[in-house]
Amino acid sequence: MKAKIIITPKKAVLDPQGKTVQNALAHLGYTDVTAVHVGKYIEIELGSNTDPQKAREALDEACHKFLSNPIIEDYQLEIVP
């Protein structure tokens, strides 16, 4: 079982890394890009006999407490078998 977590800066927060990627894409000739957001991806491999519901709750807490900064970041947590 795996947990996939995507952490992105909130839309209202400046994202200089995203802006840099957008500029670089424009320089490469790819100009049809309206915005770029750069975030983090965390993949957590869990033991096979973990309870998905409990894992979700524990990881949701972990995301909120230390994997993301909820003031400036959003996260999506997905548990896949």
Added chain:
Amino acid sequence: MKAKIIITPKKAVLDPQGKTVQNALAHLGYTDVTAVHVGKYIEIELGSNTDPQKAREALDEACHKFLSNPIIEDYQLEIVP
């Protein structure tokens, strides 16, 4: 239309960031974690009248050339409407 790119270190490559997250989770009492991989997530917003096939080709090239380091990283590119 959006492109979602997930860049992860190859399995054979040391991932100290992932190891750190795994240790931190263990300290928080969540011990049922067998491995953690930390990567990058890039979301690219494209103009609405972009051709998905062309966008995929261009971004695939961009991923290979400068968004990821193909020697030590894998990437997944997904185009969503």
